Structure formats: structure tokens, C-alpha cells
Amino acid sequence: MIKVKNLNFDYPEKRVLKDVAFFIEGGSITALAGPNGAGKTTLLNCLAGLQTPISGNIEINGVSVIDEPRRCHEFLGFLPDNFGLYVDLTVRQCLTYFARAHNIPPNRLESATISIAERLGLIDHMSERAGSLSRGWRQKLGIAQTLIHDPEIIFLDEPASGLDPMARKDLSRFLVELQKEGKTLIVSSHILAELEDYSTHMMIIQDGRLLDPMAVGQHATQSTKILVLELYDIWPPLTDFLSAVDTIDQISIEGTRAQFQFAGDLREQNELLKKLVNRSAPVCALQTLESNLQDSYLEQMKRNDLQS
Amino acid sequence: MISNPELKRNLWSQCTLHKLIVGPLILFGVIVAIGMGAEESSTPFAWGSLLLFIAITGLWGSSLVSESIPVEVQSGTWPLQKLTPISPWTMTWGKILGASSYAWYLGIICLLTFFWALGDMPQHDLNALFSQNRILLFSLLISISLSGQSLALFLSFSALTHQRSNKKQQSIVVFIFLAFLFLSLFQGRPLPLVSWYGRSLQFYHFYLGTLLFLLFWVATGSYLLMRKELQLANASLGWMCFITSSNVYMMGFPWNLTVDNSASTLSQLIAGFILTWMLSYAALFWGMTNGIKVRESLLQWKEKRWRDWDSGLPRWIHTLLLLAILGMGITVYELLNSRQDWEGPPLNGLAWALFFFVLRDTALVLYFNFSKNPKPNLMAPLVYLAVLYGLIPTLLSLLGGSGWNFIFFPHLEASTALKIGAPFLEALLMAYFAIKRWRANFAKVH
Numbered sequence: 174m175i176k177v178k179n180l181n182f183d184y185p186e187k188r189v190l191k192d193v194a195f196f197i198e199g200g201s202i203t204a205l206a207g208p209n210g211a212g213k214t215t216l217l218n219c220l221a222g223l224q225t226p227i228s229g230n231i232e233i234n235g236v237s238v239i240d241e242p243r244r245c246h247e248f249l250g251f252l253p254d255n256f257g258l259y260v261d262l263t264v265r266q267c268l269t270y271f272a273r274a275h276n277i278p279p280n281r282l283e284s285a286t287i288s289i290a291e292r293l294g295l296i297d298h299m300s301e302r303a304g305s306l307s308r309g310w311r312q313k314l315g316i317a318q319t320l321i322h323d324p325e326i327i328f329l330d331e332p333a334s335g336l337d338p339m340a341r342k343d344l345s346r347f348l349v350e351l352q353k354e355g356k357t358l359i360v361s362s363h364i365l366a367e368l369e370d371y372s373t374h375m376m377i378i379q380d381g382r383l384l385d386p387m388a389v390g391q392h393a394t395q396s397t398k399i400l401v402l403e404l405y406d407i408w409p410p411l412t413d414f415l416s417a418v419d420t421i422d423q424i425s426i427e428g429t430r431a432q433f434q435f436a437g438d439l440r441e442q443n444e445l446l447k448k449l450v451n452r453s454a455p456v457c458a459l460q461t462l463e464s465n466l467q468d469s470y471l472e473q474m475k476r477n478d479l480q481s
Numbered sequence: 482m483i484s485n486p487e488l489k490r491n492l493w494s495q496c497t498l499h500k501l502i503v504g505p506l507i508l509f510g511v512i513v514a515i516g517m518g519a520e521e522s523s524t525p526f527a528w529g530s531l532l533l534f535i536a537i538t539g540l541w542g543s544s545l546v547s548e549s550i551p552v553e554v555q556s557g558t559w560p561l562q563k564l565t566p567i568s569p570w571t572m573t574w575g576k577i578l579g580a581s582s583y584a585w586y587l588g589i590i591c592l593l594t595f596f597w598a599l600g601d602m603p604q605h606d607l608n609a610l611f612s613q614n615r616i617l618l619f620s621l622l623i624s625i626s627l628s629g630q631s632l633a634l635f636l637s638f639s640a641l642t643h644q645r646s647n648k649k650q651q652s653i654v655v656f657i658f659l660a661f662l663f664l665s666l667f668q669g670r671p672l673p674l675v676s677w678y679g680r681s682l683q684f685y686h687f688y689l690g691t692l693l694f695l696l697f698w699v700a701t702g703s704y705l706l707m708r709k710e711l712q713l714a715n716a717s718l719g720w721m722c723f724i725t726s727s728n729v730y731m732m733g734f735p736w737n738l739t740v741d742n743s744a745s746t747l748s749q750l751i752a753g754f755i756l757t758w759m760l761s762y763a764a765l766f767w768g769m770t771n772g773i774k775v776r777e778s779l780l781q782w783k784e785k786r787w788r789d790w791d792s793g794l795p796r797w798i799h800t801l802l803l804l805a806i807l808g809m810g811i812t813v814y815e816l817l818n819s820r821q822d823w824e825g826p827p828l829n830g831l832a833w834a835l836f837f838f839v840l841r842d843t844a845l846v847l848y849f850n851f852s853k854n855p856k857p858n859l860m861a862p863l864v865y866l867a868v869l870y871g872l873i874p875t876l877l878s879l880l881g882g883s884g885w886n887f888i889f890f891p892h893l894e895a896s897t898a899l900k901i902g903a904p905f906l907e908a909l910l911m912a913y914f915a916i917k918r919w920r921a922n923f924a925k926v927h
Contacts, residue, residue: 184773243568
């Protein structure tokens with residue numbers, strides 16, 4: 174769906190994207206995370222055909238963004254950070270303009286604008302000037318303009334910045350809805366907790382490099398999980414016991430608490446527990462350690478620091 | 482039904498009902514005030530409405546078009562517009578006509594008043610321009626305003642592409658351009674004939690042709706810059722066509738450079754050479770090739786991405802190529818023909834001296850552009866060029882050393898070897914420094 178190879182982008186003073194390469198499958202929401210100035214916005218701009226990289230390839234739906242940026246805009250929607258609105262136009266005029274600009278035929282203009290306005294709750298504001306809308310409504314209008322042509326691929330740069338918690342929740346719900354409809358989204362944000370609500374994959378960019386490209390998709394599709402075993406007393410054979418299990422890796426034991434990576438399914442987890450009880454291990458709890466996006470992010474960053 | 486979305490959006494913004502009603506009322510008041518002093522003569526009406534037309538569509542319309550891009554950039558709507566699949570040409574004409582739509586609305590009212598007043602004008606007040614066919618007159622006036630507006634958009638895009646915005650400078654350039662075009666309309670009687678490629682043409686017919694030529698290239702320039710903004714590759718063929726057609730246009734005039742005052746081949750070659758020489762500097766300063774661009778071009782060459790390479794190639798290279806071809810033409814002509822038809826001082830390699838001086842200056846500008854400063858410095862090379870062409874030769878002359886001036890500019894009296902050799906060596910030296918600086922600052926990526 175989105176294929177990026179050896180992408181490099183230079184600003185006069187430095188290279189901001191360094192050999193970036195990844196592949197994103199359709200129907201996913203990928204969180205694009207990274208510190209300020211890491212290259213997130215530049216990467217999104219390149220993906221959307223707003224900036225041309227010095228070298229590399231970007232293919233979306235089999236179309237080269239570098240060779241045919243205008244063709245890509247037919248099935249791509251991008252809401253940049255700090256986007257603006259035509260403040261002297263009404264909401265209806267703004268939507269009609271973007272619908273027309275995206276080649277929606279005249280006989281479908283009305284239905285397209287009404288449909289997207291209804292989805293985003295803008296229908297009661299159609300006659301208001303864009304300049305008179307509050308921050309939240311402006312954001313919704315921006316999203317409506319971006320999605321008016323029903324794009325398959327959607328890029329959102331910091332879409333929740335400046336929104337109140339309620340509006341953020343609404344936005345998360347809306348993005349998940351879009352994903353369920355089969356859209357592919359890349360959402361960039363500083364706020365990892367916000368990305369946690371809806372992202373299925375994560376991509377971290379630091380100093381222009383994509384950290385461990387294999388990490389794309391790991392967050393949601395990972396077959397391994399972290400288990401925590403708690404005992405009520407020290408059990409000396411614990412290390413040997415855990416080491417002997419094929420599906421267990423990265424064991425760490427501190428007194429009566431053991432934490433390890435488990436690659437099995439729920440049935441195998443049940444078998445493990447049974448074996449422990451049969452061996453008379455003083456088990457009082459075996460639970461999955463919930464790893465969130467923030468943990469994955471920090472873990473990736475730590476690993477990268479160690480490698481460098 | 483307006484199919485151009487950019488034009489329609491501009492119409493919504495510019496032409497509100499309130500403005501559509503109030504504007505003509507104010508205009509009517511102004512025209513009536515102008516005509517108050519007239520004693521049953523429509524001459525003041527004609528002049529007033531003509532000047533108002535030029536002021537409204539030309540000056541104000543150009544200003545509106547010029548502001549259309551910076552306003553979009555500042556308000557953050559420009560990236561959203563670039564993300565639509567509207568074609569660059571649709572966007573270009575949508576912006577030119579859309580941003581100035583209200584000015585055209587008022588301008589057309591002025592133009593109608595002008596033609597109405599012209600019908601009642603006494604014969605003795607009709608000058609050469611006013612006596613022209615109405616369609617020709619209409620075409621001339623519309624073309625002038627459209628050319629001004631297209632130039633305004635071109636300059637606005639140019640400022641955006643090169644990230645240097647100077648609204649005041651842009652306004653001055655557009656004002657001078659419009660003033661020149663408008664004032665050139667007024668010719669005394671008998672109306673001069675224009676000699677072009679040996680044919681005698683009626684002045685206003687030729688002038689309209691020239692205006693359309695200008696309009697075509699300024700609008701094409703805006704279109705090409707719009708394409709660049711939309712990340713589309715521009716073949717260098719566009720620039721080649723521009724410089725070639727400009728040469729064809731200029732070479733058509735009898736330059737009176739030769740003994741028999743005819744538009745001889747040599748005259749034409751010299752006229753073309755001078756024009757291309759000026760265009761070389763225009764392309765050099767307008768393009769502002771920086772270190773990144775060179776790195777990009779080298780990479781594209783290495784990766785055999787010919788379309789991107791051609792698109793990114795600095796346009797001064799093509800201009801220098803044409804300059805060399807014309808220089809070659811002059812040399813061949815000199816070799817094959819007797820020197821009798823040239824009435825100035827001996828040419829003797831003057832064209833090549835000029836060519837190598839341009840090369841030296843190109844290397845000098847590149848040297849400054851290859852500094853680590855991300856924004857190319859325009860002033861520094863200009864100051865150095867002023868010192869090289871002005872200050873040092875003046876000082877040398879004052880000190881009695883004018884014989885050494887061949888080092889600083891093409892000296893007619895110097896021998897051919899010195900005339901060509903000096904700028905050639907300077908160009909080599911400057912190119913060495915420019916390449917060295919580029920290697921130090923841009924060869925490695927950080």
C-alpha cells in the first residue's frame with residue numbers, strides 16, 4: 174500500500190531524512206512518533222508529494238509520488254500541522270471548493286458536502302464563516318476538507334493539537350471508524366497517549382532515521398507478550414524451570430517476582446501455569462504486563478541509544 | 482457554470498454582493514466628478530475612465546494577484562491547495578483572473594465608459610491611439626493589464642520559490658513595467674512604422690503582437706513556477722524556447738550596427754549576443770544555484786534520473802550555451818566575411834572576452850552561494866562585481882594604468898590574446914575556488 178525505499182531529504186544545513194525505508198499495509202493506523210525536529214513533518218510532506226526528496230522512492234497504491242504527485246492527490250488526503258482555512262468563506266463554500274478541486278462532478282457536489290458535514294457534525298454550521306468557528310470546529314472542518322473526496326490513504330500531522338479531551342476522544346473514535354472502512358492512516362503526534370487510542374502500528378523516527386524498521390507493526394501484531402509471575406516465597410528451581418520452556422525468553426528474576434517474554438498463546442499460558450502448580454511452585458499470580466505505546470516507544474529509543 | 486474551482490473560490494471571496502453594489506456607485510461618483518469640469522465634451526470622461534481602467538486593473542489588479550500567494554502561505558491554506566489535483570495551468574489562470582476579479586468588474590465598467598466617451602469625442606481630441614479600431618484598442622488595453630497581473634504572479638511565485646519576499650521591490654517592478662507599456666501606447670502622428678525582418682508593420686499591430694508575446698511568456702513563467710511549487714518537473718526546453726524566441730524577436734529589428742545600416746547577419750548576431758549576455762546575468766541572479774542544488778544534480782546524474790536532472794539544471798547553463806553558440810556565429814562570420822560591414826572598433830574576439838567574463842562572474846556568484854549560510858547572499862557578489870567592473874578600473878585610470886583594464890572588463894584596444902586570455906584565466910581561477918568551497922561545505926552530508 175505505502176512503500177518507501179532509501180528516502181533521503183536535505184535541507185541546506187543538514188540531511189533530515191536518512192535512508193528511510195518502510196512498508197505499510199492497507200487498513201492500518203500507523204503512529205508516527207519521534208522527538209521534535211526528528212523529521213516527522215518532512216517525512217509526511219514527502220509522502221504527500223509536497224516536498225521532493227533528494228533521492229529514494231515513494232510508492233502509494235502503486236503510483237510513484239515523486240513522478241506523479243498530482244495523481245496521488247486523487248486518492249490521498251493530508252491534513253498538515255498548522256493548516257489554514259479560507260476564513261471569509263462559509264463552511265459550505267469551503268467544502269464545495271475542496272470537493273470541486275478534487276474533481277467531484279457537479280451533480281455529486283451537494284451530496285458529498287452534506288455527507289462529510291454530517292459525519293463530522295458540521296451540518297448545523299454550514300452557513301457560518303470558517304473564520305468564526307472555534308478551534309475544535311475548525312479542526313473538524315480541516316478534516317472534512319481533507320476527506321471530502323473519500324481518500325483511501327490519509328495522513329494527519331498532529332491532528333489533536335489544541336483539542337479538548339472530549340474532542341480528542343471524538344477524533345479517536347472517528348479515526349478508528351475510518352480504519353474499519355478500510356482506510357490506511359498515518360498519524361503523527363507528540364502525544365503518545367493519544368496515539369494509543371487508535372493506532373495499530375508504530376513507526377519511530379529519530380534524527381532523520383527510522384528506528385528499527387522491523388518495529389513497524391510490532392506493537393499491535395506482536396505474538397509475544399510480557400508475563401509477570403509472582404510467588405509467595407522464593408523458589409530456587411525457578412530459573413531452570415523457565416529456561417527449559419521453549420516459548421520463554423528474556424527472563425528477569427528479582428526475589429519472588431519473575432518477568433519474562435512469552436511467545437505462546439492462551440492455551441500454552443494455561444499449560445505453563447498447570448506445570449508450575451504441578452511442580453508445587455509457590456505461585457500466587459501469573460499475569461500479562463500491559464505494554465503500551467509509550468513503553469514501546471521508550472524501549473525503541475533506549476535500544477537505539479545503546480546501539481549508537 | 483464556472484468549472485475552475487480556484488476562480489470560483491476567488492469570486493466568492495472577492496465579489497460579495499455588498500462590494501458589487503458599492504464599487505460601481507463610487508466609480509460612478511469619481512467619473513462624474515472628473516466630467517464636471519468638461520464643457521459638453523466627452524474628452525475628460527474618456528481620459529478619466531482610461532486612467533481609472535489602467536489604475537484599477539493594472540496597478541490594483543496586479544497588487545491583488547501579487548498578494549494572492551503570500552496570503553495563502555501565511556494563512557496556511559497553500560499546502561491544502563497544493564494537495565488537490567487541480568492542474569497547474571487551471572490554478573495559474575484561476576489565480577490571475579480570480580484574485581483580480583473585482584478589479585476586472587470595476588475595470589470593465591471603466592472601459593465601457595471609455596468607449597462610450599470615445600464615440601462622442603471631438604475629432605481634434607482624437608490622438609493616434611484613440612483613432613484606432615475599437616477591437617484593437619480593447620485588445621491592447623486588456624493585454625497591458627493582463628501582462629501586469631501575470632508579471633505580478635510570476636514575481637510572487639519567484640519570491641516564494643527562492644524564499645525572498647520583497648513586496649516593495651515587486652510593486653516597483655510591476656509599476657515600471659505597466660507605466661512603460663501604457664506610455665508606449667501614445668505615439669505622435671504620423672504613426673511610426675516598425676521595421677521587423679525587413680517588413681514595415683503598423684505600430685499598433687506590432688505593439689499588440691509584442692504585448693501578446695510578453696503576456697504569453699510571463700503567464701508561461703508563472704505556470705512553470707506553479708508546476709515547480711506542485712513538485713512537478715519542468716523540462717529545460719521551456720527556458721530554451723524563451724531565450725530562443727526572445728532572440729528571434731530582437732534580431733528582427735534593424736540594429737544599424739553595420740556600415741550600410743541594414744539588418745545584416747552580423748548585426749542580428751550582435752543583437753542576439755547582447756540580449757543573451759544580459760539574460761545570462763538575469764538567469765544567474767534569478768536562479769541562485771546553491772550547494773544543495775549542485776549535490777542534487779550530481780546525484781541525479783549518477784542515478785541517471787535524466788528528467789529530474791534536466792528539470793533541476795540551473796538555467797544559466799542553457800543561456801551560456803546559447804551565448805557560446807552566438808559567439809561562435811560572430812567568430813565564423815568574421816572569419817568568412819570582410820570586416821568592412823562593421824562600423825565600430827575591431828571586434829577581434831570581443832564576444833569571447835564577454836563570454837569568459839560572464840563565466841568568471843558566474844563562478845564568483847557560485848562561490849558566494851556555496852557558503853554554509855542556507856540563504857544565498859545576493860548582495861556580496863553584487864558588491865564584488867561593482868568593485869571589479871567599476872572601482873578598480875576607475876582607480877587604474879586615475880593612476881594612469883588604464884592599459885591594465887583588460888583584466889577587469891572587455892577592453893577594445895587590447896590585443897586579442899590579452900582580451901580573451903585574461904578573463905579565461907580569471908574564470909578558471911574563480912571556478913577552482915568555487916569548486917573547492919563546494920567540496921568543503923557540501924560534498925559530505927551531515
